[in-house]
Amino acid sequence: MATPLSADRLVSALKAEGVTVVEHAGWRSHNRNAVGAWGPVNGVLIHHTAGTSSAALVYGGRADLPGPLAHTHLAKSGVATMMSAGRANHAGKAARNAFDAVVAEAATHPKPSASTGTVDGNVHFYGIEIENLGNGRDPYPAVQYEAAVRWAAAICRAHGWGANSVVGHKETSIEGKVDPSFDMAVFRRDVAARLAGPASAKPPKTTTPSKEKPVAAKKPQTYKDVWDTDAATAPSTSTTAKTNPTWAPISFLREIYDGIVRLRADVAALRADLNKKG
Ligand SMILES: [Zn+2]
Numbered sequence: 001m002a003t004p005l006s007a008d009r010l011v012s013a014l015k016a017e018g019v020t021v022v023e024h025a026g027w028r029s030h031n032r033n034a035v036g037a038w039g040p041v042n043g044v045l046i047h048h049t050a051g052t053s054s055a056a057l058v059y060g061g062r063a064d065l066p067g068p069l070a071h072t073h074l075a076k077s078g079v080a081t082m083m084s085a086g087r088a089n090h091a092g093k094a095a096r097n098a099f100d101a102v103v104a105e106a107a108t109h110p111k112p113s114a115s116t117g118t119v120d121g122n123v124h125f126y127g128i129e130i131e132n133l134g135n136g137r138d139p140y141p142a143v144q145y146e147a148a149v150r151w152a153a154a155i156c157r158a159h160g161w162g163a164n165s166v167v168g169h170k171e172t173s174i175e176g177k178v179d180p181s182f183d184m185a186v187f188r189r190d191v192a193a194r195l196a197g198p199a200s201a202k203p204p205k206t207t208t209p210s211k212e213k214p215v216a217a218k219k220p221q222t223y224k225d226v227w228d229t230d231a232a233t234a235p236s237t238s239t240t241a242k243t244n245p246t247w248a249p250i251s252f253l254r255e256i257y258d259g260i261v262r263l264r265a266d267v268a269a270l271r272a273d274l275n276k277k278g
Pocket of ligand 1: 048179
């Protein structure tokens, strides 16, 4: 339980943690404080947008759900845009059992159960909307995931909280929310790893759950790696298999090509022979 950070403190905490921060015009006074309390705060809540280019939506909201829809929007590029420093419409109703686990910074986060009662999550949670389709296939680029870890760690550090103050919307919602689409236990481990060091620490080796696209290798290198590396078992029929047990793929192709050329010559000779006799 803590008093919410001011806009200035929030920004400076994020910057100190190495987050690239952009401030949306008007964000400092953009909030839902007129309709309900903001704070005391108890934790941070992680979301995915389930869309693309959602920054405007996160700021402005929808007809049925006025913005801000989070305190921060996190682009694929890892740039964090500040949307609010007050009450935001992101958390909905949180199950009491899930909320209590956050307050207690419990090591385990129980499945949210409406039967335990509910809490207005928008009072108690900072929220970040991470740009991702949430379909399990859309990757979280490493730079974006790392920024999310830093964002959560920065707020925890500023309040003196541990990583167990960080939960996913799917871990608190009684409305069937499924975000974020990554493993929150892994995310908390990554936040804990950051909190173990100084805010200025270079990224620790995080176990990113995203399905990264492999970095495109340069073509000549790929060619060399794939075709020119002796890594395949030589064919047992090869005369050199004993002394040369592994072949490069290119060797198989040459062998096959040479074999076909020899076969053609043999067939042509056979034909010529038959014609002579015929
Ligand atoms: Zn959500």
